[in-house]
Amino acid sequence: MKNAQTRRPTLYDVATQAGVSPSLVSLFLKDPGRISEKRREAVQKAIHDLGYRPSRAATTLASNRTKSIGLVIDDYRNLWFVDLLRGMESVLSDLGYHVMLADSRPGANRIKEATDGLLAMHVDALVLAAEPSEPMLAGTWVPTVVAGWRKGVPTGADLITNDDDRGGSMAADHLLGLGHSRIGHLSGSDGASAHRRAGYQSALEAAGVEVVIGETEGTSEEDGYGAACWLLDHHPGTTAIFAANDTMALGAFAAIKARGLSVPNDISVIGYDNSPLAKSRFLDLTSIDNRSDVVGVDAARRLLARIDDPALEPERKLIEPRLVLRGTTSAVH
Amino acid sequence: MKNAQTRRPTLYDVATQAGVSPSLVSLFLKDPGRISEKRREAVQKAIHDLGYRPSRAATTLASNRTKSIGLVIDDYRNLWFVDLLRGMESVLSDLGYHVMLADSRPGANRIKEATDGLLAMHVDALVLAAEPSEPMLAGTWVPTVVAGWRKGVPTGADLITNDDDRGGSMAADHLLGLGHSRIGHLSGSDGASAHRRAGYQSALEAAGVEVVIGETEGTSEEDGYGAACWLLDHHPGTTAIFAANDTMALGAFAAIKARGLSVPNDISVIGYDNSPLAKSRFLDLTSIDNRSDVVGVDAARRLLARIDDPALEPERKLIEPRLVLRGTTSAVH
DNA sequence: ACGGCATTTTGTAGCGCTACAATTTTTGCA
DNA sequence: TGCAAAAATTGTAGCGCTACAAAATGCCGT
Numbered sequence: 181m182k183n184a185q186t187r188r189p190t191l192y193d194v195a196t197q198a199g200v201s202p203s204l205v206s207l208f209l210k211d212p213g214r215i216s217e218k219r220r221e222a223v224q225k226a227i228h229d230l231g232y233r234p235s236r237a238a239t240t241l242a243s244n245r246t247k248s249i250g251l252v253i254d255d256y257r258n259l260w261f262v263d264l265l266r267g268m269e270s271v272l273s274d275l276g277y278h279v280m281l282a283d284s285r286p287g288a289n290r291i292k293e294a295t296d297g298l299l300a301m302h303v304d305a306l307v308l309a310a311e312p313s314e315p316m317l318a319g320t321w322v323p324t325v326v327a328g329w330r331k332g333v334p335t336g337a338d339l340i341t342n343d344d345d346r347g348g349s350m351a352a353d354h355l356l357g358l359g360h361s362r363i364g365h366l367s368g369s370d371g372a373s374a375h376r377r378a379g380y381q382s383a384l385e386a387a388g389v390e391v392v393i394g395e396t397e398g399t400s401e402e403d404g405y406g407a408a409c410w411l412l413d414h415h416p417g418t419t420a421i422f423a424a425n426d427t428m429a430l431g432a433f434a435a436i437k438a439r440g441l442s443v444p445n446d447i448s449v450i451g452y453d454n455s456p457l458a459k460s461r462f463l464d465l466t467s468i469d470n471r472s473d474v475v476g477v478d479a480a481r482r483l484l485a486r487i488d489d490p491a492l493e494p495e496r497k498l499i500e501p502r503l504v505l506r507g508t509t510s511a512v513h
Numbered sequence: 514m515k516n517a518q519t520r521r522p523t524l525y526d527v528a529t530q531a532g533v534s535p536s537l538v539s540l541f542l543k544d545p546g547r548i549s550e551k552r553r554e555a556v557q558k559a560i561h562d563l564g565y566r567p568s569r570a571a572t573t574l575a576s577n578r579t580k581s582i583g584l585v586i587d588d589y590r591n592l593w594f595v596d597l598l599r600g601m602e603s604v605l606s607d608l609g610y611h612v613m614l615a616d617s618r619p620g621a622n623r624i625k626e627a628t629d630g631l632l633a634m635h636v637d638a639l640v641l642a643a644e645p646s647e648p649m650l651a652g653t654w655v656p657t658v659v660a661g662w663r664k665g666v667p668t669g670a671d672l673i674t675n676d677d678d679r680g681g682s683m684a685a686d687h688l689l690g691l692g693h694s695r696i697g698h699l700s701g702s703d704g705a706s707a708h709r710r711a712g713y714q715s716a717l718e719a720a721g722v723e724v725v726i727g728e729t730e731g732t733s734e735e736d737g738y739g740a741a742c743w744l745l746d747h748h749p750g751t752t753a754i755f756a757a758n759d760t761m762a763l764g765a766f767a768a769i770k771a772r773g774l775s776v777p778n779d780i781s782v783i784g785y786d787n788s789p790l791a792k793s794r795f796l797d798l799t800s801i802d803n804r805s806d807v808v809g810v811d812a813a814r815r816l817l818a819r820i821d822d823p824a825l826e827p828e829r830k831l832i833e834p835r836l837v838l839r840g841t842t843s844a845v846h
Numbered sequence: 847a848c849g850g851c852a853t854t855t856t857g858t859a860g861c862g863c864t865a866c867a868a869t870t871t872t873t874g875c876a
Numbered sequence: 877t878g879c880a881a882a883a884a885t886t887g888t889a890g891c892g893c894t895a896c897a898a899a900a901t902g903c904c905g906t
Binding site: 233234235236237238240241246256257259261262265278280281296297299300301302401402405430431433437456457460461462463 | 566567568569570571573574579589590592594595598611613614629630632633634635734735738763764766767770789790793794795796
């Protein structure tokens with residue numbers, strides 16, 4: 181059993197043990213390089229011997245900075261945030277910043293709640309990667325970057341997001357380039373889907389090809405399945421399907437399989453998001469990579485700049501997606 | 514632009530605005546029911562008007578409790594933690610506890626780092642849902658529950674985890690029950706896999722059936738693919754495959770498809786984890802649900818009990834998994 | 847060896863909140 | 877109506893840390 185009784189050691193304990201003043205220990209914590217070697221070693225040792233850990237709460241309170249960035253996501257199951265996070269951390273961790281994650285999964289306007297929680301923790305800045313249902317951030321304001329959606333960006337916040345219009349036309353152009361001329365689209369219901377649809381639409385119109393869109397309620401595999409069934413039954417000549425995301429593409433697979441057709445021989449399928457699903461050897465799904473890692477890097481840089489100078493003009497930036505070629509699309513037969 | 518200049522309002526500002534003492538506001542924050550209605554409304558209004566948010570840092574420092582539980586996971590991409598988390602939150606959120614997540618993804622012994630970060634935040638308790646590479650928690654000690662692995666449980670910590678042995682034999686028994694007698698196993702390399710393998714092995718031995726195990730380096734789809742290729746090529750009579758997890762089952766699908774065989778007509782496949790993959794309409798994979806949500810519920814309860822009484826005897830508890838029947842297993846032909 | 851300067855170290859005063867005992871107000875009942 | 881008990885409210889003293897100015901020390905040339 182550990183010595184659960186003994187009080188957690190404080191900075192003062194370290195100072196006493198090392199025979200220096202508390203200020204010196206504080207200085208050590210902030211920048212070990214700025215104190216003499218003799219003291220540095222003494223403090224180092226005292227910290228180690230005592231098993232001392234600085235209290236984040238006290239540091240925050242005293243310095244009014246937390247060296248941490250809050251990231252609000254909608255649902256842990258939407259894995260795109262992992263790339264975003266990795267991108268952010270690649271910039272931030274070297275500078276000593278931490279990223280605190282809050283998901284807004286459970287219900288209606290939990291996004292506000294998640295944001296509030298992060299603000300209560302005094303995060304120095306905020307990345308909003310979830311679609312808000314109502315205006316938020318009333319009251320306190322911290323540097324904010326919106327990532328991944330475009331509506332309802334708070335005043336003064338930056339926007340860095342994926343260029344879904346571009347991605348939509350990229351997907352469509354890829355299929356057109358393979359010779360397809362009967363290309364259906366399975367469209368989701370969220371903001372990103374609308375842009376992807378617009379991109380698809382403009383590319384097809386530019387090529388003088390008929391636009392066929394299967395609308396759905398949501399963005400799930402079931403939605404994709406339903407839309408694909410509609411598409412295949414009402415437009416039997418379809419040779420290619422562009423799904424608004426990889427999950428919906430999976431639904432399309434199911435619909436195609438149920439009709440005894442095969443991918444890509446009978447029908448080419450392209451998804452969106454380049455999710456782990458798409459990368460799977462079994463599924464091997466051609467997809468659009470929306471470069472969320474780049475969004476993360478840019479968001480982090482922007483935040484750092486805005487922490488330095490809060491008066492910066494709000495910026496709007498789109499990140500170019502990229503096509504990832506795999507086995508589910510092929511030239512039309 | 515929001516009033517970025519104005520200082521964040523404090524509890525004192527609220528007190529002044531509401532014409533009461535700071536203590537009263539503090540009391541209100543802790544339990545609004547304990548103050549008179551008149552004051553309650555005044556404080557309520559002041560908080561609203563000022564856009565006041567309590568400073569978590571100050572609360573923590575003053576009360577030495579954070580009402581938060583730390584959860585250390587290995588990688589956000591391993592979605593099993595989502596169920597764990599949901600289970601924990603179902604118990605904790607009503608009691609006003611928050612769960613703070615830290616992943617240990619980036620590198621070697623980042624688990625210690627993740628844990629340290631959580632401890633620096635003064636979490637009241639810790640759930641360790643990642644396999645540690647070395648002993649940790651040296652120094653400070655908080656109530657700890659280990660979830661999901663069984664080795665290296667810190668002294669004094671509770672263990673609540675999935676009964677992977679049971680799940681392994683459950684999977685094997687299911688296949689045996691369908692009449693299969695040539696059942697191969699794709700075994701992963703982590704701790705859970707070892708137990709699943711042991712369960713498989715004992716079930717097959719009890720039935721007097723040959724044990725055939727494809728060993729792998731890791732637990733990825735590629736590993737599953739490789740092991741399945743070996744299995745199919747060296748044991749051509751195989752009619753059923755039990756994969757140590759759903760991802761590896763996907764690899765098995767790829768290997769089966771590459772050999773012109775079909776699931777479940779030629780070969781039945783059962784996975785493990787009941788991941789979103791398995792639930793997919795397209796894949797429709799029979800799997801073992803390890804009930805991580807129940808693990809979460811139990812872990813949370815245990816932690817609460819241990820926060821009340823740190824001297825509790827360490828507990829060891831296994832959660833019974835359950836078979837989820839889907840379309841990839843059928844009676845042997 | 848000694849001023850003058852740069853570097854290192856220290857004391858003091860909070861940061862925003864809660865605990866707890868002390869005080870004031872309200873309530874119940876003889 | 878008066879008084880004890882209960883309920884509501886308040887004052888005071890930190891929690892562990894950092895900022896900042898002040899003090900101590902080290903280092904240089906002459």
